[in-house]
Every structure is written in C-alpha cells, then in structure tokens.
Amino acid sequence: MKRLMKNRKWKIVISILFLLVLSGISAALPDLTVTTISVNPSTNYLFAHEPNTIRATISNNGDQPAINFNIALEVGSYTETKRRTTNLNAGSSTTITFNSYSPSVTGPVTIRVTVDSSGEIEESDEENNVLESIQTVYYNGYKGKRWTDGSDINTTAGPYEGCINTTYSPGNSVYSGAGWMAKTWSWTSSDLLIPAEATIVDARLYQGYTWGDNPLWTMTFNTQTVTPIATYTDRKGWGGYDVPQGLVVYNVIDEFDPAGNSMTITPEPGNNVAIYGAYLVVVYEHASEKQRKIWINDEMDILQANTNWYISSEEATAYANFKGVSTDNLASAKAIAILQSADETGKSKFFFNAQEYTGFWLDYNSTPQIGFSVYDVTSALLSGDNVARLQSYDSGSGNGDNMYATNVILIVEKEDVIPPPVTDFSADDTTPDIGQTVIFTDLSTNTPNSWVWTIDGTAGTDYMYVDSTSSTSQNPHVRFLKAGNYNVTLVATNDGGSDDEFKENYIIVTAAPVPTIEISLGNSGLYLDNMVPGQDATASTTVNVVASNGNSWSVSASDGKTPNKGYMVSGNTPLINPIQLGKDGSGYQTLYSGPVTFWSDTSMGTFSATANMKQPVSSSDLVGDYEITITFTGSIA
Structure with a gap:
C-alpha cells in the first residue's frame, strides 16, 4: 500500500512542474512590429525613374530577443526583402533601408512593410507585423525630360536648305518680375543683320516666363496681334517652389520687317508671372550666302544637378536631336544653344555627340537673363543622327547651375562645290544635204568652260569645221561632205568635272535632190x-x-x-x-x-x-x- 502511494505522488509532482515550465515560456516571447516608414530623407518625396530610399523602423516590444527573420517591402507589384541575422533585443529598434524601388509612373502608391514576413519567429502578438504608408510618386523636374517621360529638344522648324543663314537677338528686351505692366521691346536692323533684298524664310519670336501658370497676356508684333504656334513647359514637380517654367513661340514671318521690328506684351489683370527677355530667330535666303542647312529645335527643360535631391549631372541633362545630317562637302558646323538663367561659372557643360565643350555662363546676358552660346561642332559632326546635350554640372559642390534649356540651332555649311556639267547639245538640222553646214549648240548645264566634239568619219574628207570654228568650240559649224550616218559626242568640262553626251546616228546626210x-x-x-x-x-x-x-x-x-x-x-x-x-x-x-x-x-x-x-x-x-x-x-x- 505505501509503495503505491509513493508512485502516485511522484506523478502529481511531475505534472505540476510541467505546467509551470510551459507557463513561463509563454510569457517571455519577442513582439516584432513596424513603427515608422519614411522615404528619401532629404526630400521626403518618391521620384519616378530612379532608385528611391525607403526606410522602415523595426521594434521588438516583447520580452525576448529575435534573430533570423525577414523584413519585406511591397509597393504594388514591386517586392524587396531584407534579412536580420543578428539579435534584435527586447525593447530595441533598428532601421531597415531599401534602396531599389524605382517606379516608372507617377501618382499615389501604398508602401507596405512586413516584419517576420516568413513567419519564422513565434511572437507574443502575431497581428502587428505590418505597417502601410500612402505616398505619392513625383517626377523630379530638375532632371532632363528624358528622365521624366517628357520630350527632348526636337526639331520644330526646318531643316531649311539653300543659300541661307540665320540671325538672332533679344533686342532691347529685359527680364521683368511678377506684376509687370505692358512692355514694348524693339529690334533695329543692326540687331538682326540681313542683306538687302534677302528673302525671309522663317521669323520666330520667343517669350519665356516663370513663377506662374498659363499666362494670358496679349502679344502684338509690329502692331499686329499674334497668337502662339507652340507653348513648351516644365516644372519642378514636387515640394515648395514648384513653379512652372514656360516658353511661348510665335511665327511672325508675315509681320517681320528687316528694317526694324517691335513687340508689345500686355499682361492679364493681376498677372503673377515673371517674363524673360524676348528674342527673335530669323532664317533668310540670299545669293551671297553659302550653301547651308539649318535645324531649329525648341523645348523647355528645367535642369539642376543636386546631390540632396538625388539628381546627378547625367540626369540633369537635356538632349537636342538632329536627324538627316550629311557631312559630304562639309565646310563647317556650329550649334547655338539658347538658355535662360545659365549664369553660374563652371556649373554647366555642352556636348555635341561625344565631344565636350565649355558651359554657358560666358554668354549669359543679365539684362534679358538669357544667353546665346555658339559652338564650333565641325569636328564632332556625324552623318545621320546627331545629339547635343545641355548639362547642369556638379563639379563636387553638391549642385550644378539651376538653368532652363530652350533651343538649340544647328547650322551646317557646305563647301562651294561646283557640280560637273550635265552635257547636252542640239543641231539646227539633223538631216542635211551634202555640202550643207550644220550649226551645233551646246546645251550643257553648270557652266562648262571647255568642250571637245567628236564626229564619226574623217575631218576634211567626210566633214569639215567652217566659219572659224573647231572641234573645241562651244558651238561649232560643220559642213558635211559625204552622205552617211554620223555619231556625235560632246565632252563638256568645268572645275567640278566632266560629262559626255553621245548621240547615235544623230546626223543623217543625204545627197541633195536635183532641182x-x-x-x-x-x-x-x-x-x-x-x-x-x-x-x-x-x-x-x-x-x-x-x-x-x-x-x-x-x-x-x-x-x-x-x-x-x-x-x-x-x-x-x-x-x-x-x-x-x-x-x-x-x-x-x-x-x-x-x-x-x-x-x-x-x-x-x-x-x-x-x-x-x-x-x-x-x-x-x-x-x-x-x-x-x-x-x-x-x-x-
């Protein structure tokens, strides 16, 4: 009887100890939670077309440390996972950084961060592992438009070709801040040098603006009201000072006067825009000009390299594209870059294809706050497609110039190449009688300066040159002495080369009929x-x-x-x-x-x-x- 009692007591003790041990484990567990989500710490904005920094704060609110667990990021279909392989002690927090989220579109997104996303850690609370944050993806407007789904600086006028040239000037226009009253600017014949009797091929008036949206001013040119043919805009796109920048273009070829021009711009009531100086770009044709081909490219692209805003110099670049370029008989080529506010020394660069040039600050005009920078791109020019790049350049200071790219004009000049003749000739009678004189006439184009005639047969026997002409005369006189069919060849030559014209059986000589x-x-x-x-x-x-x-x-x-x-x-x-x-x-x-x-x-x-x-x-x-x-x-x- 005693033995049985001992056994029963032992079993009871074991059971009680087991329950006590289980109760102690349940009370000492980790509790992982996501407490905060932040983005791009220097701006607090998400940007399209670039990797973004997303940070999540992970806390352990439990009583035990946690180790070897995953933290998952989800933004729409994008996922990224980090793994914690060291202890996160009870009562401690850590920051997990995700650097690869690069959205392709703008707009609102939901950022979802899950700690212990694989369910590896037993926690005291399994319902607090997820935190969501609604953010907005923006375009970073300080980047070139290639990075913000915008347009490059593409050709909008031309290419024009012929004995042409271009001239451009801001006249006496000036920059005017918001609240300006009606402004009248003028261009003299000295501002735009155009030869007398030249033909105006194109005349374009440009007016830039900033600090306002959709300006409703009235524009007159030489007293005639003109309406825009194009408006180009860009903006920062996020945060403070998100102001639009614009360029309005007018075609004024019908109103343009080579002797002098004026414009008047009248704002709408309560205008809140600032305007840059206006400028004219004119293409004209004149016989004294060289053979040229001219492209005019227009846009508006805000640019600024800035490390705090995650914008590299490469990203702060505008591209101007030129198609259909030929380097045949190339004499020279120049590119004219037109920018607003490009005034900071050493903080910009110009590239044409692979060749680098000095930036734009040397040509900045502080009165209209625009500049015309001219570059010799002869050695960089390629046949086919060419690309100019206008770059805000960060040399290590943390930022490049805050500038606005508007136009690039490409002018390709050709050598004075004399085309070879295109040879042709005629005769006043192709069926003469024996003894009759035929007058040959040179009809060759491109101004030949020497001629060689060849006629089948023997000179002096079958035919003869008469009237003081010879086989090297431009328009020889030939008397045919024998009946027959005669092939005639003319070789015409000028400084550009030679060309020949052969006419088979061109002259058919018959015996004269008896009267x-x-x-x-x-x-x-x-x-x-x-x-x-x-x-x-x-x-x-x-x-x-x-x-x-x-x-x-x-x-x-x-x-x-x-x-x-x-x-x-x-x-x-x-x-x-x-x-x-x-x-x-x-x-x-x-x-x-x-x-x-x-x-x-x-x-x-x-x-x-x-x-x-x-x-x-x-x-x-x-x-x-x-x-x-x-x-x-x-x-x-």
Missing part, C-alpha cells in the same frame, strides 16, 4: 482670127509650172528665128509691129531683142499663169497668113 521644173501649155496652138487693121489681135493660153527641190525658178519666152525675131511672118514677110507677150493680162513685152522673163518665183510646187498674146495690126500690113513660134523655157536653181 526640176516642168513646163506645159494649156493650148500650144493659138489663132489670132481678128486681124483687123487698127486693132489688136489677141489670144491666150495657160502656162503650167511644176517646180521642186530648188530655191528659185523662172520661165523665159523667146522667138527662135533670127531674121524678123519677135515678128509674125508670112513666108519671109513680117508684120509691121512685133508681137507682145503679157502675163495675166499685164506686163506686156516684145521678143525682138531676145528671150524675156515671163515668170519667176522662189516657192516650190505647182503653179499656173496666163500667157497673153497681143498683135497690133497696121493698115500697111499685107494680106496673108502670119505665124510665130514662141518657146517657153523653164530654169531652176
């Missing part, structure tokens, strides 16, 4: 049956002529007998008066002196005329039968 003339009479036997003394006996017939292949022809009439020539005779007895021959009823003439010209002409073809015979009859004429034979003879040359 011919045919004479026929409508009636070859005429009777004068009214032979009455004191009257004229008459008769007529047609004379028909067919003339061809000649330059002129004639018909002569004659009486072939020797005694009594030109008289009608009966046997050997003539009439008292000679017979008379007329044409078409007029122009009567006698034949006793020999052949007479009855008819002549220079036209070829078929013709008819009337031959009129008139015989005056005398009372002394003896009765009898009289006759005369008149012969019509044609000749042609």
Whole structure:
C-alpha cells in the first residue's frame, strides 16, 4: 500500500512542474512590429525613374530577443526583402533601408512593410507585423525630360536648305518680375543683320516666363496681334517652389520687317508671372550666302544637378536631336544653344555627340537673363543622327547651375562645290544635204568652260569645221561632205568635272535632190482670127509650172528665128509691129531683142499663169497668113 502511494505522488509532482515550465515560456516571447516608414530623407518625396530610399523602423516590444527573420517591402507589384541575422533585443529598434524601388509612373502608391514576413519567429502578438504608408510618386523636374517621360529638344522648324543663314537677338528686351505692366521691346536692323533684298524664310519670336501658370497676356508684333504656334513647359514637380517654367513661340514671318521690328506684351489683370527677355530667330535666303542647312529645335527643360535631391549631372541633362545630317562637302558646323538663367561659372557643360565643350555662363546676358552660346561642332559632326546635350554640372559642390534649356540651332555649311556639267547639245538640222553646214549648240548645264566634239568619219574628207570654228568650240559649224550616218559626242568640262553626251546616228546626210521644173501649155496652138487693121489681135493660153527641190525658178519666152525675131511672118514677110507677150493680162513685152522673163518665183510646187498674146495690126500690113513660134523655157536653181 505505501509503495503505491509513493508512485502516485511522484506523478502529481511531475505534472505540476510541467505546467509551470510551459507557463513561463509563454510569457517571455519577442513582439516584432513596424513603427515608422519614411522615404528619401532629404526630400521626403518618391521620384519616378530612379532608385528611391525607403526606410522602415523595426521594434521588438516583447520580452525576448529575435534573430533570423525577414523584413519585406511591397509597393504594388514591386517586392524587396531584407534579412536580420543578428539579435534584435527586447525593447530595441533598428532601421531597415531599401534602396531599389524605382517606379516608372507617377501618382499615389501604398508602401507596405512586413516584419517576420516568413513567419519564422513565434511572437507574443502575431497581428502587428505590418505597417502601410500612402505616398505619392513625383517626377523630379530638375532632371532632363528624358528622365521624366517628357520630350527632348526636337526639331520644330526646318531643316531649311539653300543659300541661307540665320540671325538672332533679344533686342532691347529685359527680364521683368511678377506684376509687370505692358512692355514694348524693339529690334533695329543692326540687331538682326540681313542683306538687302534677302528673302525671309522663317521669323520666330520667343517669350519665356516663370513663377506662374498659363499666362494670358496679349502679344502684338509690329502692331499686329499674334497668337502662339507652340507653348513648351516644365516644372519642378514636387515640394515648395514648384513653379512652372514656360516658353511661348510665335511665327511672325508675315509681320517681320528687316528694317526694324517691335513687340508689345500686355499682361492679364493681376498677372503673377515673371517674363524673360524676348528674342527673335530669323532664317533668310540670299545669293551671297553659302550653301547651308539649318535645324531649329525648341523645348523647355528645367535642369539642376543636386546631390540632396538625388539628381546627378547625367540626369540633369537635356538632349537636342538632329536627324538627316550629311557631312559630304562639309565646310563647317556650329550649334547655338539658347538658355535662360545659365549664369553660374563652371556649373554647366555642352556636348555635341561625344565631344565636350565649355558651359554657358560666358554668354549669359543679365539684362534679358538669357544667353546665346555658339559652338564650333565641325569636328564632332556625324552623318545621320546627331545629339547635343545641355548639362547642369556638379563639379563636387553638391549642385550644378539651376538653368532652363530652350533651343538649340544647328547650322551646317557646305563647301562651294561646283557640280560637273550635265552635257547636252542640239543641231539646227539633223538631216542635211551634202555640202550643207550644220550649226551645233551646246546645251550643257553648270557652266562648262571647255568642250571637245567628236564626229564619226574623217575631218576634211567626210566633214569639215567652217566659219572659224573647231572641234573645241562651244558651238561649232560643220559642213558635211559625204552622205552617211554620223555619231556625235560632246565632252563638256568645268572645275567640278566632266560629262559626255553621245548621240547615235544623230546626223543623217543625204545627197541633195536635183532641182526640176516642168513646163506645159494649156493650148500650144493659138489663132489670132481678128486681124483687123487698127486693132489688136489677141489670144491666150495657160502656162503650167511644176517646180521642186530648188530655191528659185523662172520661165523665159523667146522667138527662135533670127531674121524678123519677135515678128509674125508670112513666108519671109513680117508684120509691121512685133508681137507682145503679157502675163495675166499685164506686163506686156516684145521678143525682138531676145528671150524675156515671163515668170519667176522662189516657192516650190505647182503653179499656173496666163500667157497673153497681143498683135497690133497696121493698115500697111499685107494680106496673108502670119505665124510665130514662141518657146517657153523653164530654169531652176
């Protein structure tokens, strides 16, 4: 009986001790919690397109230390995990830093931090491991627009090409702070040097502003109201002094006067914007100018490198793109960068492709608070696409210049290259007869200064140069001596090169056709049956002529007998008066002196005329039968 009792007591003691041990463990556990979430400590803002710093404070509110647990960051679909491998003692806190969150869009986001995200630690409170914070992602406007989903400084005018140049000036304009009243600025012909009789290709007026949004001023140019063709804006995008910066562009080509110009800008009531000096950019064409190609690129890009704002020099860079550039026959190239407020020495740089140049402070004009910086980019220019970079540069002081990039103009000048001739020629007759002279005419373009003609055959035998011309004359005269087909080649040359023109069987020479003339009479036997003394006996017939292949022809009439020539005779007895021959009823003439010209002409073809015979009859004429034979003879040359 005693033995059994001992065993029972032992069991009871063991059970009680076990319960006491379990109760002690439950009371001494860690309690991990996220107490605070902060972002980017120097700004307290999240930024798009860059890694952000997110810090979470982790506290152990329990009674025991915690070791080997995860801390997870979630922002939308983004996750990042850190691991704690050392003790976090009871009553202690630590800061966990996440540096890789780089959002691509702006707007509100929920940051969620979970401690012991894998559930590895047994805690006294398992419901307080998560903390959320709603934050907003901003664009950091001090970066170039490539980093804020904006536009580069792209070509908005041109490229223009020809015998052109550009001129630009702020005139007498000045910077004016908020509250300014109407301002009038002017440009003299000395501000914008343009040759007389030049053609204005483009005229652009630029007005920059700051410290206000959507200005509603009125702009007149040479008394004419003008409206913007473009407005470019940028802004810091976060925190204090988040003021817009803008550039308004006007096309004033119709109003522009090379002799002088003026503008008046009138603000809306209660205006709160400041304005920079205005400036004109003009492209003109004139025969005295070199061959050039000009691009004008416009934008507005706020830039400032700043270590406290997480902006590197590379990020504080604006890009100007130029497409379709050719370096053929390149004489020179220059880029003109236009900026506002770029005045800090050593805190800016300009790049063209891979080449670096001095920044913009040397060209800053404090009156309008803008500057025109001109760079020789000849050695940096590439065929195809080119990129200029305008950079706010941090040399180690912690920040670069706070400046505003607005325009880059690229001017590519070509060598005076003389294009070679484009050879051509003509002839005044390509089907001459043997012995005829052909005049060749040079029709080549691009002003050749020497010529060489080649004609198939042998000079002097088949053809010959005449009229003091030769095979090196610009417009030779060639007489062809033999029938045949002749190929002709002309080589024309100038300082730019040579070109030839070959024309096969260009001249076809034929033997000259023989001139011919045919004479026929409508009636070859005429009777004068009214032979009455004191009257004229008459008769007529047609004379028909067919003339061809000649330059002129004639018909002569004659009486072939020797005694009594030109008289009608009966046997050997003539009439008292000679017979008379007329044409078409007029122009009567006698034949006793020999052949007479009855008819002549220079036209070829078929013709008819009337031959009129008139015989005056005398009372002394003896009765009898009289006759005369008149012969019509044609000749042609």
